[in-house]
């Protein structure tokens with residue numbers, strides 16, 4: 001579903017054109033690299049993650065490389081593009097809140113609207129990259145490539161994967177073949193849509209995939225090969241502020257649903273229930289869901305199963321068919337974390353319930 005974008009404004013006054021550094025709104029630092037008039041210009045927004053980390057004396061990886069140092073360490077990318085580097089933050093992505101993705105989305109939206117920018121690369125931690133990319137995708141409307149990239153091996157490892165991943169991301173950001181892919185997560189040469197991508201391995205460089213939906217493409221020797229088009233193409237727009245009280249509740253054998261009742265009494269506005277199978281919960285959880293709905297909480301049902309749609313197949317108290325009859329929304333292919341972000345954005349944009357259901361179809 002496509003809607004027109006309600007653009008939000010970030011004060012993005014570029015203070016210098018040829019200079020190497022400057023400041024844009026919201027404490028975002030801007031640095032310019034490359035001045036080849038024959039090359040396209042891209043923006044790289046840095047946010048942290050393993051790609052910008054090194055091991056400390058104890059052997060644990062911590063933020064250590066500035067956004068500019070990260071990009072300057074890959075000088076070959078200047079053969080492909082001139083670059084504006086925006087250093088948004090330097091955080092492990094397990095610590096990043098939706099408010100940071102909201103700032104990121106506004107910045108990226110502003111950048112892709114500029115005629116002189118061909119594409120945007122975002123460096124980000126892999127732990128929550130799939131969600132970050134999904135969030136930005138849901139807020140922005142563009143045919144220009146927006147490429148999320150990171151690394152599984154930190155910058156102090158013997159063979160870090162960051163530099164090669166950045167080069168591939170830049171190749172994608174300037175490639176005409178990457179148009180209409182929207183926002184992607186591109187690591188280890190594979191291109192995934194923001195909608196379907198998931199992190200699948202805690203430690204391996206081949207961690208991102210899109211399950212049964214497959215990759216969008218592949219990058220090698222600076223060339224982008226197109227396999228697929230994205231399954232979803234929607235933008236629900238940029239809200240003015242974020243509705244935050246949307247919770248995820250996991251259903252499991254024997255759980256009683258009390259957490260749902262407590263969160264409802266505490267003013268929860270939206271609830272994502274991670275059910276089992278094709279979207280079923282037990283009777284106690286079903287009763288708690290009905291209690292939440294009686295207090296106008298919007299309920300989205302998803303599943304813990306990695307692949308397949310959530311479907312209204314089963315009746316009885318708590319079956320998916322019963323849940324939908326009672327007014328719950330089924331998340332289809334979205335799983336809990338992304339379903340929560342979509343619900344946050346829908347509620348923040350004050351979209352009515354029947355239209356929210358359509359966003360999940």
Ligand code: ASP
Pocket residue numbers: 048049050051091092093094124125126127128150151152153
């Ligand atoms: N913990 C790291 C992060 O998400 C993992 C990574 O980037 O690979 O920031």
